[in-house]
Amino acid sequence: MARPKEFDKDLALDAAIGVFREHGFEGTSAGMLTGAMKIGRQSLYDTFGDKWRLYCAAVARYAEAETRAHLAALRGASRAIDGLGEMMQRVVAEARRPCLGIGSICEFGRRSAELSAIHDAAHAALQAAIVRRVGEAQAAGDVRPDLDPQEATGFLLGNVAAIRLAARGGADDAHLAALGRLALRALR
Amino acid sequence: MARPKEFDKDLALDAAIGVFREHGFEGTSAGMLTGAMKIGRQSLYDTFGDKWRLYCAAVARYAEAETRAHLAALRGASRAIDGLGEMMQRVVAEARRPCLGIGSICEFGRRSAELSAIHDAAHAALQAAIVRRVGEAQAAGDVRPDLDPQEATGFLLGNVAAIRLAARGGADDAHLAALGRLALRALR
DNA sequence: TCCTTTATTGACTGATCATTCCATAATCCG
DNA sequence: CGGATTATGGAATGATCAGTCAATAAAGGA
Numbered sequence: 541m542a543r544p545k546e547f548d549k550d551l552a553l554d555a556a557i558g559v560f561r562e563h564g565f566e567g568t569s570a571g572m573l574t575g576a577m578k579i580g581r582q583s584l585y586d587t588f589g590d591k592w593r594l595y596c597a598a599v600a601r602y603a604e605a606e607t608r609a610h611l612a613a614l615r616g617a618s619r620a621i622d623g624l625g626e627m628m629q630r631v632v633a634e635a636r637r638p639c640l641g642i643g644s645i646c647e648f649g650r651r652s653a654e655l656s657a658i659h660d661a662a663h664a665a666l667q668a669a670i671v672r673r674v675g676e677a678q679a680a681g682d683v684r685p686d687l688d689p690q691e692a693t694g695f696l697l698g699n700v701a702a703i704r705l706a707a708r709g710g711a712d713d714a715h716l717a718a719l720g721r722l723a724l725r726a727l728r
Numbered sequence: 729m730a731r732p733k734e735f736d737k738d739l740a741l742d743a744a745i746g747v748f749r750e751h752g753f754e755g756t757s758a759g760m761l762t763g764a765m766k767i768g769r770q771s772l773y774d775t776f777g778d779k780w781r782l783y784c785a786a787v788a789r790y791a792e793a794e795t796r797a798h799l800a801a802l803r804g805a806s807r808a809i810d811g812l813g814e815m816m817q818r819v820v821a822e823a824r825r826p827c828l829g830i831g832s833i834c835e836f837g838r839r840s841a842e843l844s845a846i847h848d849a850a851h852a853a854l855q856a857a858i859v860r861r862v863g864e865a866q867a868a869g870d871v872r873p874d875l876d877p878q879e880a881t882g883f884l885l886g887n888v889a890a891i892r893l894a895a896r897g898g899a900d901d902a903h904l905a906a907l908g909r910l911a912l913r914a915l916r
Numbered sequence: 917t918c919c920t921t922t923a924t925t926g927a928c929t930g931a932t933c934a935t936t937c938c939a940t941a942a943t944c945c946g
Numbered sequence: 947c948g949g950a951t952t953a954t955g956g957a958a959t960g961a962t963c964a965g966t967c968a969a970t971a972a973a974g975g976a
Binding site for chain 3: 545
Binding site: 564566642646656698706710723 | 830
C-alpha cells in the first residue's frame with residue numbers, strides 16, 4: 541500500500557504540534573514545519589492542505605490527546621478527590637512544555653470559528669468529566685458541599701491554565717507545585 | 729518646541745499597545761501600527777527604532793500601567809482583604825481586553841532576555857506589594873494563618889492570569905466573576 | 917521487468933514584510 | 947519673511963513567506 545517509506549501522518553502531526561506549541565501559528569514558517577516533521581514541502585501541502593488547516597489539525601489532535609490524559613488522571617485513583625489531585629499533579633509535571641491550547645487561545649481569542657469549535661468541544665468534554673468527579677468528591681465529603689461543582693470545575697481548569705502560564709513565564713518547579721496544591725486545597 | 733502637530737509619543741505608544749495586545753507581535757504589521765497610532769511610517773521608525781523596540785516599549789509601558797492599577801486597587805480599601813478583593817474585581821471587570829503581558833509571555837516564553845527583564849521587574853514589584861497585603865490580612869485574621877504569603881500571592885497572580893485567559897477564550901461575565909470570587913475565598 | 921504510487925526537491929510566483937532614502941509639506945521661532 | 951525643525955508618504959530594497967508546478971527518484975506489486 542505504499543512505495544517510498546510512506547510517512548506516518550500522525551507522527552508528522554505530532555512534530556507539527558511541537559513546533560506550533562513553541563512558536564505559535566504566526567511564528568512558525570513552512571520550513572520550520574517540514575524540518576521538524578521530516579517530510580518534504582510538497583508532502584506537507586498534499587497531506588494537510590495549507591498551513592492553517594495543518595494548524596487546526598494540530599490543535600484538534602493536541603486537544604484530544606490532552607483531554608485523554610486529563611481523563612486518565614481523573615480516573616487514575618479510586619477516590620474522586622485523589623483523581624482531581626492526580627490531574628493537577630500531572631499538569632504540574634508536564635508544565636515545562638508550552639500548551640498549544642493556551643497558545644492558540646492567546647493568539648486568536650475567538651477570531652476563528654473553526655478554532656473556537658475545537659476548543660469548545662474539548663472544553664465541554666473535560667468540563668463534564670471534572671464536574672462529575674467533583675460531585676463524587678463532594679458526596680464523599682472531600683470537597684466542601686457549599687461549592688457549585690460547575691464553578692469549582694471552572695476554577696480547577698483556570699488553575700491548570702495558570703500553572704502552565706507560570707511555567708511559560710519561567711516559574712520554578714516549587715512554585716508550580718504550590719499552585720497545584722493551593723488550587724486543590726481550595727476545594728476543601 | 730515643534731512644528732507640525734508634533735504627536736504625543738505616549739499616546740502613540742498606547743495605540744500600539746492596543747494593537748499588540750490584540751494581535752501579538754508576529755500578528756502585527758507596521759501598517760497596522762501606523763494606522764492605529766495615526767502617525768506616518770517614517771515617524772514610527774524615527775521615534776521607536778524598529779518593530780521589536782516598539783514592542784518592548786509597549787510591553788514595558790503596559791506593565792507599568794498595569795502594575796500601577798493593581799497597586800491602586802490593593803490600596804483602595806483600608807482592610808487588606810478588601811484591597812485584595814478590589815484587585816481581583818478590577819481584573820474581572822477589565823478582562824475583556826486581552827492582556828499584553830500574558831500575550832507576550834505566551835508568544836515568547838523566556839526566549840528574549842530583554843522581554844523577560846521587563847516582565848520580571850513588573851512581577852517583582854507587584855509580588856512584593858501583594859505579599860505585604862496578604863501579611864496584613866493575615867494579621868487581621870481575614871486570611872488563614874497557615875498560608876505562606878509568598879505562595880498565596882503566587883496563587884492570586886495565577887488566578888489573575890486564569891481570569892484573563894478565560895475571558896480571551898470566551899467565558900461569560902458570570903464565569904469570570906466566579907473565578908475571582910473563588911480565588912479570594914481560597915485564602916479564607 | 918514494468919507500472920503505479922508516493923515522496924522529494926528545485927524553480928517559480930505573487931504577496932507581504934520590515935526598513936530605508938528622499939522629496940515634500942507643514943509649522944513654529946526669530 | 948526666512949530658516950530650522952518635524953512629520954509625512956512615495957518609491958524602492960531585499961528578505962521571507964505561503965503555495966504551486968513539474969521533474970525526478972524510490973520502491974512495492976503485478
